[in-house]
Amino acid sequence: MRRSSLTAALVAVSVGAMLGTQPALAETNGRDVQLRVATYNIHAGAGEDGRFDVARQVEAIRSLNADVIALQEVDVHWDARSEWRDLASELATALGMRVFFGPIYDSDPPADGKPRKQYGNAILSKYPILYTQNHSITRLSTQTPNPVPEPAPGFPEVVVNAKGAHVHVYGTHLDYRGDPTVRRLQVADTLKIMAERGGQDPQVLLGDFNARPDAPELAPLWTELTDTMAGKPDMTYPAKTPDRRIDYVAVSRSVRVRATQVPSTLASDHLPVVADLTVKRGR
Template identity: 80%
Template structure:
């Protein structure tokens, strides 16, 4: 009887290998792995009420339980509104995550011996970051008089190793002005970078695009990427009474979207977007 039982177990295990192992085993040894990503405009640490409260944002971000998070409007020793603090480093430290910060602006310090004043976008990751780069795209500066659109940094990319799967993650914040011309240039620059960096790696674009899903200037993006909230209102702004969607998670065609949602929180003036994805390991 003991020999029969052992044989039966072996047959069952072999059948499981052929017919499909349980999800945990499939992920451990299979070609697909799960990844939760999020985007969140943190409003320089201020909530919907305008009050700076980084601890409140830490709890809101922790509740997302995301593996990779792109943050916009991140101050690093910028000015009194964020108490001259390094929000990128503090958020990453509190959440026990790796961080790459891509400044849009990098200005002289207010006094000798003080850190440089920086403002931009950050990407946090639970997984190892194997490559990081701060790309330039067209921008219309808010820090210089009479600006004209010109290439400027602040489009960070990280490549993360997700249990053997390489994933390119980009964090972005497009121009906020009503005139879409700068956003149109930014979308063109974004697509150029995505194509140049493309290959077998999955690509994930996270950020505040400052435009509605059907905006003409965003249309070229959807020729390469899939908007994970497509077909759903997914309203993200303003946080207390959202009436529009301007925050996005978008993925390349090889990425499977299992779920996407907009959690409610007043820790910023935007709501975050969270997506559960499946990505494939390379051969």
């Protein structure tokens, strides 16, 4: 989500105490596997204060102690705002996690011999990744003049092997505009892809939906998925004084939600959402 950052000089607040000391990689109980997931819009590496600081974000993400985390607004050699760095790979390496990056935009390099400019969504996992795909959903490009809604990539899916449970995880960033038309189309595309891909396996949808839970364009999601924060007062944006919830963890009906939290940190202009889930391994 592209919004101007506050100018106050702020530092990240540790979130570890809020999440406690429970290990993310919990022991299985029969067919049950405990899985901690999270979503976080990282604002291309900049905090609520507008200062680019990858180390600050590494510590904020590490404190979530998540097994799988979806990141939005991820620059990969995109431009000077993120020092032309590969944030997807850099964050994954620092956290000791596997990564799949799904670019929304993929542009020619700024000069010969330089890497391509990419921007999009990433999924990090402590567990082995068995499958990856960067799906297309309807988008209204910010990179072309006079854009029209059309299919474009940037809806990554991974299948992780969480101690025998094959979990389909999707990362998304829905359209930010006030007009909900594109978001409505994106929701329809999302549900179609998930219906075709998931089968009987657990499914987790993570991301910045850019709409409040009661937004009409999100209503179709809640007929098929569970909003893990439904009925809770927690807000996720803006990070310093959050007054709306636009970041979500949503799960298929077979997934049990044990706990959810919105930790406090100013390492981005959004707050992360964390959910402790129980999924089944085997069938």
